[in-house]
Amino acid sequence: MKVRNILGERFKEAPKDCTIASHAFMVRGGYMRYMCNGIYSLYTPGKRIMQKIEAIIRDEMNKIDGQEVMFPVVMPASIWEESGRYTSIGSEMVRFDDRSGNKTVLGMTHEEAAVHLARDIANSYTDYPFMIYQIQTKFRDEPRARGGLIRVREFTMKDAYSFHTSMEDLQKYYMRCHKAYENIYKRVGAKNVISVSSDSGMMGGSVSHEFMLLSDIGEDSIAICPECGYKANMEAAECITVNPAGEMAELKKVHTPDTKTIEALSDFLHIKENELCKAVVYQKNLTDEYVIVFIRGDLEVNETKLRNLLGEEIHPAAEITEESGIVAGFIGPVNSKAKAVMIFDKSLIGMQNMICGANELDYHYVGANLERDYNKNIEYADVAKIYDGAVCPCCKKPVITIKKGIEVGNIFQLGTKYTESMGMTYLDKDGKLQNPIMGCYGIGVGRLAASVCEESHDDYGPIWPITIAPWHVEICALRADNENVKFCADKLYDELIGKGIEVLYDDRDVRPGAMFADADLFGIPVRVVVSPKNLDKGVVEISLRDKSLKTEFSLETAVEDICKLVNDEFAKYTL
């Protein structure tokens, strides 16, 4: 392909809305074009990257016995009503009535469609296990699309669904899929990807992993233990706290005027935040019922943990009514008259002589001991956010580090949530009707492309791994108006293509600076410069986009040598 023919424009200034490198380069390099919030069209270079990633994913899915299928983008609400998600998923799922008035949705995930495709077909235990997958367009009406292809509303996703007759079989397959995912990241050239146990959110499973590409621009936080290797999503990482033991003091009410915040109170009483019991008030989305979380004063509530504990959506309390019995700023568990669900975080276990609100304006208790002053049989829950320096849930050392990551894949052990609700059954060996056990496995193709770019670029543009680069080699013909340059560059172009190499050819009449700036934005791994000066020496100039090599190849052997260089590049990403 010739640069002069490619539709797309390359330019120097990043648009104002591009706050991250991959977004800026993929817009500046003519990979994609903004249509509206979270929706892009792709130009040919962008599309080629996507296709290469898709081919690698497809290959790895086929290797673990995946069967490629195709689910619809537009689906009847009925199958989502069967699973219960028609109502449980919020406004990120697009719903509309078709021309006949039938309730219809846009697919944002395809568990329901997978069960629909397989039920009534896989009737016998001998039909199991199997895995079906597709690579298709999905739409999620994200409230906050951002970062170019990192978080969009419309995206291409590989989603896979496996069906099993035992948990053991699911787990075995889950591990095979985990390995296939590792292979995919290695092959597309994503270097810093780790898998972490994760909260499985609305997917409804129990065990799940997220694959995180570590990056400062990531939206997700991961708790990592540098000592024992423990890694978990913040939502899945247990927050472990230790409270010093001591003598139980007397419960006393003290006057604490104008101390509605933790800071104000600890200043006033000259104590540390971890001696306080903090109260955080939420409301349930459906009923507006209040939920009060009691937690040690130095910790934060992780709302996802809380959501999972309650099994429903919540939001920070908007206002606190008088009839609720909640005295804002002075809430405490002891002698509370609040009409609210009370949650006690594990950080309160063994906490002695704590300070907490007295449920009375301008008063706090000191010397409170929950098991003496509130209830002997409190059920504590883990709803605290893990933090830098927290105790590792695995090796128990206080060395947890919080890192940022971009979620580039996830895998879930779903269990029978969908097969039960949607009535998918098979006859087991003993002739008994059973619900198959499911796993599901997703990768967003565009986000992976952008994440690799995020990880692999310099100041001038992307440095695409050759496995996903839009082309393998770029030929820059400086002074293509020179007959010899044109002849040699054309010949090189034709011969490399003849060898099966994908070549981008720039024979435009532009200044070298402009040509190289464009080449940097194309990010093609191998660059070949044909110029009058080089040809006089009987050579072409060769460099790698990552600057690890700059050399000259003799004209006579250039084709072979370039082919070898291309092979060497591919070898870097071979399993």
Added chain:
Amino acid sequence: MKVRNILGERFKEAPKDCTIASHAFMVRGGYMRYMCNGIYSLYTPGKRIMQKIEAIIRDEMNKIDGQEVMFPVVMPASIWEESGRYTSIGSEMVRFDDRSGNKTVLGMTHEEAAVHLARDIANSYTDYPFMIYQIQTKFRDEPRARGGLIRVREFTMKDAYSFHTSMEDLQKYYMRCHKAYENIYKRVGAKNVISVSSDSGMMGGSVSHEFMLLSDIGEDSIAICPECGYKANMEAAECITVNPAGEMAELKKVHTPDTKTIEALSDFLHIKENELCKAVVYQKNLTDEYVIVFIRGDLEVNETKLRNLLGEEIHPAAEITEESGIVAGFIGPVNSKAKAVMIFDKSLIGMQNMICGANELDYHYVGANLERDYNKNIEYADVAKIYDGAVCPCCKKPVITIKKGIEVGNIFQLGTKYTESMGMTYLDKDGKLQNPIMGCYGIGVGRLAASVCEESHDDYGPIWPITIAPWHVEICALRADNENVKFCADKLYDELIGKGIEVLYDDRDVRPGAMFADADLFGIPVRVVVSPKNLDKGVVEISLRDKSLKTEFSLETAVEDICKLVNDEFAKYTL
């Protein structure tokens, strides 16, 4: 792939709603599954056929310098408002508000997206011509989805858009694309495809062609001249009529009680239908204004021609009000007081002494001559439906034949409709601002698959051309419990795969009859039967699905011989 592992069921009885062969076989053969009206999921065999057709289309599009891009499925209404189609397209376009209340549509075609992608980028005449295409999911809320993949609501389509600086350049490219389409049909094994000039409908162009696969189950009718080769869509075929010359008679009003229909009137007056002037009444959709078409009594109105003539949507008049001045059953052009647009079909040219309504209950005129009795300067239009035996517009012989066809592709010369309305411009050689001229080119992938099946099947299943068959070779191991059978079949399977052949392998413990019935439904071109009886003779049994070959290959040379057979099959579809 082993048959035992494929998700999908094959069965004997066609579901009741399957009225055509391709639909029945693709459901019975486990290619696809109905989800709701016009929406299907595809199993692996169906998906593989689609992918092969897509690869052939992609290759042909790349050969004519197409650049593969990707447009969104979900689009903001704004770009459709720019082109004017947000209002002009009816309820087949899905419209909804996104969570932020923005008007949003589902893409059913992508002219707007193509202009959006290219405008501001292709600013200079030196950037032209170029062609961009995608292969993507589309959704049209069809009122009458039918025939399995023949007419669905959600479908995969290749749509291409070319941009030019002159009509000559567009026409040159249009012919290249026409040739590429012929190549595609040849390569996918669609035999009876003809291209016909067509009405370009809502696309808004002037010159266009439809590619029709001739088939009795087709919904489209095509006028074909067996003498000169003229071919046209019914909407594009001019209806030519000749009226006998004679002496002008006197205009007389006659009493014709109870003769509201053409039949009744011709019976009553003992005349032929072609001596009558028939009136057909329509209403404009937007304004309810009446439109009266006068046409020779033996002809029918082609509503698409009428729609194109008026430039707006119409429907047969639901009821005729008194104040319209229209006297139903007795409508005629002479002395009419009707408040209506009057259209005169060309079939009335030169018609002498005709009988027409007298615009008075129970009265007709005889001896009417339009140019004497109505108006000297009537503008006649072609709104009549061409018919079997009509005069060929090209060679003028009365031999037109009407055939049925399935539209498997279409190409349009769009002109500047979209570039003008959406403000896409470039600077020409003289520094003047111009709108580029567009062409667009579509193929529905699923419909093409189903059409090939429609054309290529027997009583037992599809006969897939090897270029699009889900696999090249099927090995049927009869008595796989026999050690020798299993050993030889396994070996053959592994060796053929090693040679790059796609093999489906049936080693299930089922009766030969059931295995062969399934194989017929899979429709794989080359079948290899490994059985104890054959192995005793040192051979495997070979047959082609189309029954053109049944032979035996020696075990020693079977792999090579099968590879050769596969190559021979491919050669049949090579350009």
